Amino acid sequence: MDKINKFPISYKNIVLRPMFEDDLVDKERWNTVETEWWEWDAPWEENEPFDMEKEREMLHKKISNPPNVYSRLELDTNEGLHIGSVSRYFIDDDKDLIAVGIDIPPIEVRRKGYGKNALILWITYQLSNSDVEEIYTQTWSGNYPMLKLAESIGFEEIGRRRGIRKVRGERYDALTFSISRSDFYERYGDIPI
Numbered sequence: 351m352d353k354i355n356k357f358p359i360s361y362k363n364i365v366l367r368p369m370f371e372d373d374l375v376d377k378e379r380w381n382t383v384e385t386e387w388w389e390w391d392a393p394w395e396e397n398e399p400f401d402m403e404k405e406r407e408m409l410h411k412k413i414s415n416p417p418n419v420y421s422r423l424e425l426d427t428n429e430g431l432h433i434g435s436v437s438r439y440f441i442d443d444d445k446d447l448i449a450v451g452i453d454i455p456p457i458e459v460r461r462k463g464y465g466k467n468a469l470i471l472w473i474t475y476q477l478s479n480s481d482v483e484e485i486y487t488q489t490w491s492g493n494y495p496m497l498k499l500a501e502s503i504g505f506e507e508i509g510r511r512r513g514i515r516k517v518r519g520e521r522y523d524a525l526t527f528s529i530s531r532s533d534f535y536e537r538y539g540d541i542p543i
Contacts, residue, residue, distance in 0.1 A: 357423075358426075359471060359475065359543040360428065360471070360543075361467050361468075361470060361471040361474075361541055361543070362428075362463070362467045363427060363428050363462075363463060363464060363467055364425060364426065364427060364428065364464050364467045364468045364471065365425070365426040365427070365428055365430075366423040366424070366425060366426075366436060366468065366471055366472060366475070367423060367424055367426065368412070368413075368416070368420065368423060368424065369409055369412070369422075369423075369424050369435075370424070371406070371409060373424055373432055374402060374405055374406060374409065376432050377400070377405065378400050378402060378405075380453075380455040381397065381400040382400050384455055384456065385397075385455075386455075386457060387453055387454070387455040390493050390495060390496065391451075391453055392490075393517050393518070394515055394516055394517055418479075419476075419479040419480070420438075420475075421437060421438045421439070422435055422436065422437045422438070423435065423436055423472070423475075425452070425454070425464070425468050427459070427464060431459070433454050433455075433456055433459045433464060434452065434453045434454035434455055434456075434468075435452070435453055436450065436451065436452050436453075436468055436469065436472040437450070437451045437452070437453075438450055438451075438472075438476055439451070441486060441488070441526075446482055447482075447486060448476055448480060448482050448485055448486065449485075449486040449487055449488055450469060450472055450473060450476060450485060450486070450487050451487065451488075452465055452468055452469050452472070452496075452499075454468075460495070465495075465499055466499060466502055466503060469499065469503060470503060470538055470541070471541065471543065473485050473503075473529070473534060474534075474538070474541045474543055475543060477531055477534065477535075478543065482531070483530060483531050483532075484528045484529065484530050484531065485528065485529055485531075485534065486508075486526060486527065486528045487500055487505055487526075487527050487528075488524070488525065488526050488527070489525055489527075490515040490517065490522045490523065490524055490525065491510075491515075491522040491523040491524075491525060492515075492517055492520070492522045497525075500527050503529065503537075504529050504533055504534065504537050505527035505528060505529045506527060506528060506529070507525060507526070507527050508526055508527060508528050509525065509526035510523050510524070510525055510526075511523060511524040
């Protein structure tokens with residue numbers, strides 16, 4: 351395991367980096383005005399009202415005491431445009447079950463390859479900072495953009511809970527996908543970061 355702690359890291363047309371204070375303006379806009387992305391990212395969950403002071407306080411804590419391994423990084427284009435973030439969480443709080451996610455709120459930058467490249471780089475970062483043999487992602491059967499993205503990267507469906515997600519009055523399946531360390535490196539090699 352070769353820990354990666356220098357930022358920014360980049361791959362093709364994207365850059366991943368820790369959050370800056372200036373990013374809070376984008377985060378506020380994406381959580382109060384440009385909220386269409388909520389329709390895809392766990393729309394059955396209720397979103398808390400955005401609190402700039404709370405967000406600023408949490409950011410300053412992270413800046414003063416950076417984590418050994420980040421659970422979230424910001425996503426920029428290689429031209430410096432801030433377009434979203436990638437995240438990591440543990441399924442059922444099991445640190446051996448690392449799941450990854452991505453949010454790209456601005457509609458105008460989607461479908462340009464940023465999401466795929468960001469997730470490939472994020473998975474590389476997670477594998478470089480852990481001993482896990484598989485990386486997971488979870489979504490719902492109505493999230494067509496994420497389903498297509500997961501498939502294009504090489505994730506395979508390993509779990510389906512039928513009809514447990516209710517979105518806009520319709521029932522959808524909860525889905526879990528995985529890709530093994532060996533399959534990932536076979537597809538993408540050892541991306542230098």
